[in-house]
Amino acid sequence: MRYSRQTIMECIGDKGQKRLSNAKVAVIGAGGLGCFVLNELALAGVGYIRIIEDDNVSLTNLNRQFIYKESDISNSKVKVAVNYLRERNGLVELDGVEERLTEANATELLKNIDIVVDCVDNVETRMVVNDYCVDKDIPLVEAAVNGLHGFVMAIRKNYPCLRCIGYENTKLKGVNEAIGAAVGIVASIEALEVIKIIVGMNELLYGNMLMIDCNDYSIEKVPLRLSDECRRH
Amino acid sequence: MIEIRLFATFRENRKKIDYIDSNQVEKALDIVNYYGIDPEDVAICLINGFHSKLTDSIKDGDVVALFPPVGGG
Ligand SMILES: [Zn+2]
Numbered sequence A: 001m002r003y004s005r006q007t008i009m010e011c012i013g014d015k016g017q018k019r020l021s022n023a024k025v026a027v028i029g030a031g032g033l034g035c036f037v038l039n040e041l042a043l044a045g046v047g048y049i050r051i052i053e054d055d056n057v058s059l060t061n062l063n064r065q066f067i068y069k070e071s072d073i074s075n076s077k078v079k080v081a082v083n084y085l086r087e088r089n090g091l092v093e094l095d096g097v098e099e100r101l102t103e104a105n106a107t108e109l110l111k112n113i114d115i116v117v118d119c120v121d122n123v124e125t126r127m128v129v130n131d132y133c134v135d136k137d138i139p140l141v142e143a144a145v146n147g148l149h150g151f152v153m154a155i156r157k158n159y160p161c162l163r164c165i166g167y168e169n170t171k172l173k174g175v176n177e178a179i180g181a182a183v184g185i186v187a188s189i190e191a192l193e194v195i196k197i198i199v200g201m202n203e204l205l206y207g208n209m210l211m212i213d214c215n216d217y218s219i220e221k222v223p224l225r226l227s228d229e230c231r232r233h
Numbered sequence B: 001m002i003e004i005r006l007f008a009t010f011r012e013n014r015k016k017i018d019y020i021d022s023n024q025v026e027k028a029l030d031i032v033n034y035y036g037i038d039p040e041d042v043a044i045c046l047i048n049g050f051h052s053k054l055t056d057s058i059k060d061g062d063v064v065a066l067f068p069p070v071g072g073g
Helices: A013-022 A032-044 A077-088 A123-136 A180-199 B028-034
Strands: A024-028 A048-052 A093-097 A115-118 A140-146 A149-155 A208-213 A218-223 B002-006 B017-020 B044-047 B063-067
Touching (some): A024 A032, A032 A180, A115 A123, A123 A140, B028 B063
Parallel strands (some): A048 A093, A115 A140
Antiparallel strands (some): A140 A149, B044 B063
């Protein structure tokens, strides 16, 4: 009954739901994108979710990171998020990891994971995640947002990655702009892509960068190519 | 003609899709300058979907896509 409104969808069904409950997903970053993604994946019935985040809750998070309350300020995001999600869906196995993902610990922190979801806020960690997933051929869903603009990508070994588009040269300036209503749109597409990959649906984002413009409400797929200059391809 | 596709904040006060006569520009950098974009602000430049440098030359029929930094989480 819990999942009946989604299992009646022909593209999911009981078979898709079983795949969701068998899936082991790692969500890296429990900030703006992470809060929405974690919520969507837990409610949809992803069986195992590992949350990797080393940050504590701060006041400036509260305009968009709806998992956290005023009384959570200074507390570990991972701890609060695990409790929040557990109350919403007790069927999901939650594993909170209070660490920052690095090249040195990526293999350990991402062990036994079927799909990685990147919700971090810095280029350095994105590249670590990108390289790990391409090398191990683990599906990776990437998303980023700034103000009213965001993108979502799906990456695998045989498809263009962040290095293929030169993303490692991205220089982020100052404080990132963020409003929950726009972050939620980008994050929901990111979460949906994860669900579609797990269930085995078509029309995935591999080979494309989905550009989401919440200013004029346009959304478009930009086809990407593998680059000879990519260190991973 | 060269097709120019601007994304995210590069669209502010500019067109999303524009066309420039290929005789007017030699490199992607010429396009960036034409639109008054600071080259330092270009995070990603794709020519026909391929990662490219602003110093790479462009030819008639190319599609040039320019992206500012988007990296928040
Ligand atoms: Zn690559």
